[in-house]
Amino acid sequence: MSADVISRPRSPALPAGTRGRPRRDRGRVLRLYLPLGLYLVFTLVPFYWMLVFALRPAGSTTPVPWPITFDHFATVWNDLGYAVFFRNSVVVGLWSLFVTTVLAVMGGYALSRYRFRGRTLFMVVLLCTQFIPGAMMLIPLFTIFKTLHLINSLGSLIVADTVFNLPLSIILMSGFVTAVPFSVEEAAMVDGCTRLRAFLAVVLPQLRPGLIAVGSFAFIHTWNNFLFALMFVSRQDSFTIPVGLSYTIGEYSADFGALAAGGVVAALPVVCVFAVVQRYLVHGISAGAVKG
Amino acid sequence: MATMRRRAVPYLLISPTVALIAAFLVYPIGSVAYYSLQHRNLTRPWADGFAGLDNFRQMLFEDELFWQSLGFTAKWVIVEIALQLLLGLALALIVNESFIGRGLARSLVFSPWAVSGVLTTGIWILLYTPGTGVLRFLGRPETAVLGNPGTVFSAVVITELWRGVPFFAILLLAGLQGIPGELYEAAAVDGASRLRRFHHVTLPHLRDAIVLATLLRSVWEFNNVDLLYTLTGGGPAQVTTTLPLYVAQRAVDSKDFGYGSALTMAGFVILLFCSLLYLRISRFGGER
Numbered sequence: 240m241s242a243d244v245i246s247r248p249r250s251p252a253l254p255a256g257t258r259g260r261p262r263r264d265r266g267r268v269l270r271l272y273l274p275l276g277l278y279l280v281f282t283l284v285p286f287y288w289m290l291v292f293a294l295r296p297a298g299s300t301t302p303v304p305w306p307i308t309f310d311h312f313a314t315v316w317n318d319l320g321y322a323v324f325f326r327n328s329v330v331v332g333l334w335s336l337f338v339t340t341v342l343a344v345m346g347g348y349a350l351s352r353y354r355f356r357g358r359t360l361f362m363v364v365l366l367c368t369q370f371i372p373g374a375m376m377l378i379p380l381f382t383i384f385k386t387l388h389l390i391n392s393l394g395s396l397i398v399a400d401t402v403f404n405l406p407l408s409i410i411l412m413s414g415f416v417t418a419v420p421f422s423v424e425e426a427a428m429v430d431g432c433t434r435l436r437a438f439l440a441v442v443l444p445q446l447r448p449g450l451i452a453v454g455s456f457a458f459i460h461t462w463n464n465f466l467f468a469l470m471f472v473s474r475q476d477s478f479t480i481p482v483g484l485s486y487t488i489g490e491y492s493a494d495f496g497a498l499a500a501g502g503v504v505a506a507l508p509v510v511c512v513f514a515v516v517q518r519y520l521v522h523g524i525s526a527g528a529v530k531g
Numbered sequence: 532m533a534t535m536r537r538r539a540v541p542y543l544l545i546s547p548t549v550a551l552i553a554a555f556l557v558y559p560i561g562s563v564a565y566y567s568l569q570h571r572n573l574t575r576p577w578a579d580g581f582a583g584l585d586n587f588r589q590m591l592f593e594d595e596l597f598w599q600s601l602g603f604t605a606k607w608v609i610v611e612i613a614l615q616l617l618l619g620l621a622l623a624l625i626v627n628e629s630f631i632g633r634g635l636a637r638s639l640v641f642s643p644w645a646v647s648g649v650l651t652t653g654i655w656i657l658l659y660t661p662g663t664g665v666l667r668f669l670g671r672p673e674t675a676v677l678g679n680p681g682t683v684f685s686a687v688v689i690t691e692l693w694r695g696v697p698f699f700a701i702l703l704l705a706g707l708q709g710i711p712g713e714l715y716e717a718a719a720v721d722g723a724s725r726l727r728r729f730h731h732v733t734l735p736h737l738r739d740a741i742v743l744a745t746l747l748r749s750v751w752e753f754n755n756v757d758l759l760y761t762l763t764g765g766g767p768a769q770v771t772t773t774l775p776l777y778v779a780q781r782a783v784d785s786k787d788f789g790y791g792s793a794l795t796m797a798g799f800v801i802l803l804f805c806s807l808l809y810l811r812i813s814r815f816g817g818e819r
Contacts, residue, residue, distance in 0.1 A: 267630075275625050275636060278618075282640050285654045285693060288665060292657055300663075342548050349544035361545060368556055369747065370802055372754035374775035375795040377782045378566065379559030402555040405548055434540075463647030465757040470783055481649040485761050488653055495663055502653040506646060513645035514638045521637075521705050 289506075292499030311500035315487070319497065321504050323476055324483035327393060329508075331479060332461045334397045339404045339457035340450060346405075347412025347449075348438070352421070365406040373403060377470045384471055395471040396479065400461040408453045415449030416442070448519045455516040459509050480505045560799075566792035573786035586793035596769060596777060597794065601801075604753060604773040606684075611691055611752045612745055618692065619699025619744075624733075626700070627707045644697035648757025655690045655762065677763055680770050687771055691758055699744055706740025707733070742813045746806060753802060774798050 293311055294304035315321040350358065380399055381390070389395040419442050427437035465481040472478060478486075487501045513520075570582045590597050626637050643651070658664045659676050666676070676682040710733065718728045756779050759765060765772035765780065772780075775798060781791035 271625055271628055271630060274621065275640075278622060278625075278640055279636070281693065282643060282697075284665065285658055286642075288657050289654050292663075342551075345544040346548045349541040353541035355538070355541040358541075361549070364552065368552065370750050370806060371556060371560070372750075372775050372798065372802070374754060374756040374779045375563070375798055376556070376559050377779060378788045378791050378795065379562040380555065381782070382562065382788075383555065383559065398551075398555065402551050405551065409548065459645050463645075463650075463757075465647060465649045465761075466779060481647050481757070484649050484653055488649070488656060488761055495657055495660070498653055499657060502650050505650045505653075509645040509647075510642055513642055517638050517641055518634070521701055521708070 286506075289499045289502050292495050293503045295496075297494075297496050311496040312504070314497050315501045315504060319483070319487060319501070320475060320478070321480070321483060321501060324478050324480045325504060327477060328462055328480040331393050331396045331400065332458045334393075335400045335404060335461040336454045336458040338397070338401045339408050340454045342401075342405060343408035343412040343453050344416075344443075344446065344450070346409035347414075347416050348442075350409065350413040351416035362410075365410055368403075368406040373464075374466055377466060380467070381470055389471070391472055391474045391477055393472075393477060396461075396464070396467055399467045399471070400464055401457075403464075404457040404460050408457060411456070412446075412449050412453055415446055415452075419445045448522060451516050452519040452522070455512050456520065458512060462509050563792045563795050563799075566788055567796045569789045569792075571787075571789035571792075573788065579789075582789060586790050587797075589790065590793050590797060596772065597774075597797075599769065600772045600774045600777045603771065604775075607688075607771075607773055608749050608752050610688055611695060612749050614688070614692055615695045615699045615748060616741070616745055618696045620703055620737075620741075622696060622700040623703035623707055624729075627704055641697040641701055643694045644701065646694060648694070648755065649761050651690060651694050651758055652761040655686075655693075659686060678767055680767050683763060683767060683771055687759065687762060690762065691752070691755070694758075695748065695752070699748055702744040702747070703737065703740055706737045706744075709740075710736045742810075746809055749809075750802065750806065774801075 291302065291304045294307045294309075295301060296306065296308045296310070349355070350362065380395075384390050384395040384398075387395075389398070423441050423445075424434075424437045427441045428434060432440065463481060464479075465485065468479040468482045469485070472482065484501050484505050487498050567586055568582055568584070569579065570585070571579050622640060626633060626640065630636075646654075656677075659666070661675055666674075674682065676686040714732045714736075715728060718732050723731065753773070754775055756773070756776050759771055759773060759776050760779060763771045765776050774794065778791050778794045778798065781787045781794065
């Protein structure tokens with residue numbers, strides 16, 4: 240495709256100085272490694288500082304966590320109820336992940352493969368929802384969940400988080416579906432598969448990156464959502480991690496070890512998920528943007 | 532019969548989504564409009580009833596905090612977005628280059644995006660608190676930066692940058708990856724300097740991505756309540772209260788749903804107006 244580009248003579252045409260080794264290396268350091276290094280410091284020092292507080296004994300002021308202690312983790316996990324918060328967050332996160340992904344596959348497939356009346360309207364509505372502030376939906380959603388007897392239940396969080404995750408997930412997923420050529424599906428149908436079987440057997444496996452991107456997106460958003468959990472749940476045994484953490488910030492502001500350990504518990508799952516799926520996410524946004 | 536069924540397939544596929552959006556997004560917006568015309572306070576149910584435009588009159592003419600929060604919201608969004616665009620673009624350009632360890636570098640610099648607002652607050656309280664923080668290593672006098680009206684703005688802006696720049700960079704990186712490499716090769720062959728290549732190849736191709744990213748992030752920063760709610764609580768002396776934060780405080784703390792709904796309506800109108808204006812001015816998706 241770009242063979243002619245590659246075979247073009249390069250070095251003679253390039254401006255003098257950009258190809259010579261020493262100049263080029265110094266240029267790369269100034270242009271690339273120095274700013275990247277500075278930015279990495281800005282990114283990582285806060286994480287490091289949290290780890291230091293979480294791992295060093297109370298009262299210590301050394302900038303290195305030594306000797307290491309896990310007392311703070313025991314405190315937050317057992318005494319402050321983080322074991323329960325963690326379980327609640329996992330339940331809400333996984334349910335929202337599951338429902339969001341299934342509905343996103345359905346919606347994304349419909350948007351990508353069918354031209355139906357109302358399709359444009361549906362797209363516009365999905366985009367418009369991105370302008371709806373979660374904070375401003377607190378009042379009406381509270382009233383609705385009260386009517387449905389879902390206040391103080393994790394169900395309210397699963398529903399609210401799923402609804403807010405869905406629109407962007409569908410748009411992303413339709414980009415991924417479009418990237419799977421229709422011909423593979425057609426071939427399977429010619430071989431006698433129903434459309435559903437063709438989808439499950441041929442398309443779904445190829446949607447793996449999309450499923451990963453959308454699912455992790457939904458999980459991270461749900462795991463992090465604070466306001467809904469704060470508003471809809473007031474019983475401590477239904478708290479999620481962010482709400483628990485906000486109380487730790489408020490009530491135990493002198494106990495930085497507990498605050499930091501709680502922070503590590505809150506960060507660990509999402510940062511791990513993110514590290515694994517980061518490349519799918521960038522790819523997914525490209526796919527969605529190309530489509531959009 | 533078969534075609535009838537086939538035609539129904541896309542509608543069946545989107546029906547659960549449509550039902551969810553109708554029930555939990557569209558209907559609530561309608562009910563906000565309704566509540567905004569009502570006196571409705573969960574702590575004073577005996578005073579509930581039709582209010583007419585009372586809530587709006589109170590908001591526009593009696594509530595100084597409404598205007599103050601609106602001013603702060605504008606300042607907050609503009610400063611955050613300008614800095615996030617600048618740093619996010621630089622970061623995206625850097626991690627778009629090929630170098631050893633790029634995957635790891637990307638994961639690391641993007642990672643704060645996955646962190647919640649509340650956790651960001653927790654982390655930065657550790658950094659900002661006098662006696663335990665890192666300001667002493669920077670040769671700064673030990674002041675409570677979050678409690679001082681003179682420093683609190685810079686403090687919250689930097690904190691939000693830590694979490695906000697990565698997503699901006701992710702959006703722009705996605706845009707950068709859509710630019711065909713041949714264009715750079717051709718520009719280089721023509722002897723265009725790095726700066727000229729950036730100006731004539733990168734920027735025009737990124738234009739729509741930049742417009743979309745700034746818009747999405749502006750809406751997001753406008754709506755962003757978690758961080759300010761937990762980091763400053765809108766203080767000191769309400770100087771860091773945004774409009775949505777003010778709504779959240781009214782809703783969560785004082786359970787004043789009628790007045791909170793009027794504030795919400797104001798927020799909707801302002802956000803919608805600004806978004807449309809921005810899309811118009813930037814001629815999004817139009818000819819270059």
